[in-house]
Amino acid sequence: MKKLHYNSPVILTFFLVSLTALLLGLATGGWTNTHLFSVYRSPMTPLFFVRLFGHVLGHAGWDHFMGNMLLLLVVGPPMEEKYGSKTLLVGILLTAVISGALQCLFFPGTLLLGASGIVFMLIMLSSLAGMKNGSVPITLILVALLYMGKEVYAALFVQSNVANFMHLVGGACGTAFGFLVARKKL
Structure with missing residues (x-):
């Protein structure tokens, strides 16, 4: 019998903590989502800083959770x-803080929760995975055009509860982070 391997500790732990946050949100009728796993403009108490990082762990329901976690x-x-x-x-962590701070700055009366900014950071980071000798991979350009174009269109013309601006922020964070990490390794 083969044993299980915790092959991706950060991603698997993120998944498990997000699942716990979802279950807590469901069990408390959304109280934990509002008070722990959403970010919004509020006084800078210790709880604000928990929300600044923790908003990426919260999800509005199973569909929201499944879409991000898959x-x-x-x-x-x-x-x-x-x-x-x-x-x-x-x-x-940087993507969580940047997206949370921008949410408080530009959308002070709106709650933000969910891992989509992190997911889009990873998508853009993955499109940089083939970068060699400082060259820009064509996959980065195509993903950026398709993804950014879709998100800009949705932000301007589609009314929904989706935080398209924060998807763009996550994508920008992934791109910047990918270039910074690649520069250190070159």
Whole structure:
């Protein structure tokens, strides 16, 4: 019998903590989502800083969770293998803080929760995986055009509860982070 291998500690832990946050949200009628796993403009108490990082763990329901986690589990492990657990964790934390701070700045009356910014950071990071000698991979350009174009269109012309601006922020974070990490390795 083969034993199980916890092959991607950051991504798997992120998944498990997000699942726990979802279950807590369901069990408390959304109280934990509002008070722990959403970010919004509020006084800078210690709880604000928990939400600044923790909003990427919360999800509005099973569909929201499944959509983000399926992509996270497909794209995340190869990125963790390529860049390392510590580097990927830094990328996730930076993306969470940047997207949370921008949410508070530009959309003060709106709650933000969910891992889609992290997922889009990973998608853009993965499109940089083939970068060699400082060259720009064509996959990066195509993914950026298709993804960014779709998100800009949705932000301008589609009314929904989707935080398209934060998807763009996540994608920008992934691109910037990928170039920074690649520059250090060259």
